[in-house]
Amino acid sequence: MRTITEINEKINCQSVVVWTVEELKARVAQVGIAQAAQEVDVITTGTFEPMESSGAIINLxxxxxxxxxxxxxxxxxxxxxxxxxxxxxxxxxxxxxxxxxxxxxxxxxxxxxxxxxxxxxxxxxxxxxxxxxxxxxxxxxxxxxxxxNQFYLFNPRNLYQNFIVGVNGGDRPLYTYLGPLQPRLSNAVYSNPGALSPLFNDPNLQTIGIGTRIFLGGGIGYVAWEGTQHFPLQKRLPNDTPIGPAATLALIGDAKQMDARWVRGCYFKSYGPSLMLGVGVPIPVLNEEVVVHCAVQDNDLVAPIVDFSIPRRVRPTFGLVSYAQLKSGRIMIEGKPVRAAPLASMFLSRQIAITLKQWIEAGKFTLTEPVAPISKERSFLPQDIWGAQVALE
Structure with a gap:
């Protein structure tokens, strides 16, 4: 239907049609996939959540x-x-x-x-x-x-395509990278904003690749590479979205252009410091399939409920839960209602998508063609497998 070059021409003429991903989902409910795809050129997504695998390069x-x-x-x-x-x-x-x-x-x-x-x-x-x-x-x-001289963010792992829901089935409080988990399944914490999230709306990374220009911390950034722990081979639902942690991206951007509103230091009690970071990704509507994926709703997305009271790399789970259930504030675990709360700010995630939309409409932000795709075949290697092999030899 379109090319990125054609979309950029519209951006430069300020005739481009841009919707946030929530606006797209609402429009699809009204007129369907085909009509919505004809009407919109760019869909903007956003998230504001902890991204601890981040950091800054500084030259003094x-x-x-x-x-x-x-x-x-x-x-x-x-x-x-x-x-x-x-x-x-x-x-x-x-x-x-x-x-x-x-x-x-x-x-x-x-x-x-x-x-x-x-x-x-x-x-x-x-x-x-x-x-x-x-x-x-x-x-x-x-x-x-x-x-x-230089001050730029280089983040080895941002934008988890999906993540886990943390709970604690033990008898004492646990202090984790998801925050405090209260004993005896007293609370549940999740970090991904669900249907707002960039990579849930492009599950096969068809429009996002190395060189994709993004909103990063209130400035302009780029996708630099696949992220660490990138695991695109995660099991997926029929709508192509993963059932647990999957794709990740490494991001880079000039911190001198950023805004501290979108880059905030934070602290998790008895765990340590981290970074709350705002990221927005534009999705060009190159064909109807793009709109099909962006129309996904929270009811159609799931995450695994993981018990942190078991101190192992692979922990037991209480099954899958939809993001719609998580966002309701209560989920059911073994017949018990459990309070659920997000680490991501839904409000600020929406504000990022809106801000990016405004940049594009004003001609201040054009799209880029990826120079190379992100790998879709990367497996996940646990470290102890090598030690076991050496011991056997």
Whole structure:
């Protein structure tokens, strides 16, 4: 029906028709797939949720005399310095280092990243390896996003296509990356926004690939590669959506252009720091099949209910539950009603889809052709399988 080039011509002329994915779903209910596909050019999706496999690349610029940084702290949070002399990588879940033997886990890399994006000053302390070309041994200063060369997010794993629902069938509270799980199945927590989520609306990654331009943290970003733990071979429903964690994407974008509203440090009690991140993906309507997938509703999407009280990689489940049931606030587990709540913000996920729609309508955001597809054949390898093989040999 259309090409990305044709859609971009409409964007540049400000004649493009853009709907959020919720608007698309409502329109399909009114007029059907074929008519909706004729009417719309681009569908916008969004999510705002914790994405802990995220971080920032920072280049400080050289000091005088120069320093080859081997250890570094930003507001007390260690940054990785094992490559170029003044290049750093700050992970979102890295916690503030222990002071006087006590670790302060409430603040971490996600908070420092968010503060830098907001323009706040950050205290830097560095220790160097003294060499003939890098004679300086120590360095302390205050940096902001405007006083460093490069500051961009490079996130190894974002946008899980689906995830799990966490519960606790044990006798004591558990503190997890989904937040606190109360004992005896007293609550359930899920993280994916369901039918709003980008990858649920393109389950086979037909329009999303390496080089796809996206909304990332309030600025423009790109899909850089498949994400870590990318598992497109997950079992799927007849509508092609996965029944558990499946595809993921690695994302990149200039943090100097981002807005701290969409990049927020957070803390999970007794677990550690993380990062709440806003991501929006435009889906070009190249054919009717695109609309078929984007018409999926929360009733048509499921996630596994996983019991965290069993401390194993593969935990028992209480079956599958639909996102419609999750969003109702109550699910049933073995005949018992259990409160359910999301980590994702449904309101902010909608706002991202709306904002991206406005950018496209105003001609400020054009679409890109992927330069390569994301793998659809990647399997998932548990680490202990190799140890077992070595032991047998």
């Amino acid at each position: 610029g050289h000091t005088d005399p120069p320093i080859k940084i081997r250890r570094c702290w930003l507001d007390g949070v260690p940054a990785y310095s094992g490559f170029g002399a003044v290049d750093l990588y700050l992970g979102a879940t890295q916690a503030v280092e222990a002071v006087d033997g006590e670790e302060t886990r409430e603040k971490g890399g996600g908070h420092v990243i968010s503060d830098l994006i907001a323009g706040s000053p950050i205290q830097l302390r560095a220790l160097g390896q003294v060499t003939d070309c890098y004679p300086r041994a120590t360095f302390e200063t205050t940096i902001t996003r405007d006083t460093i």
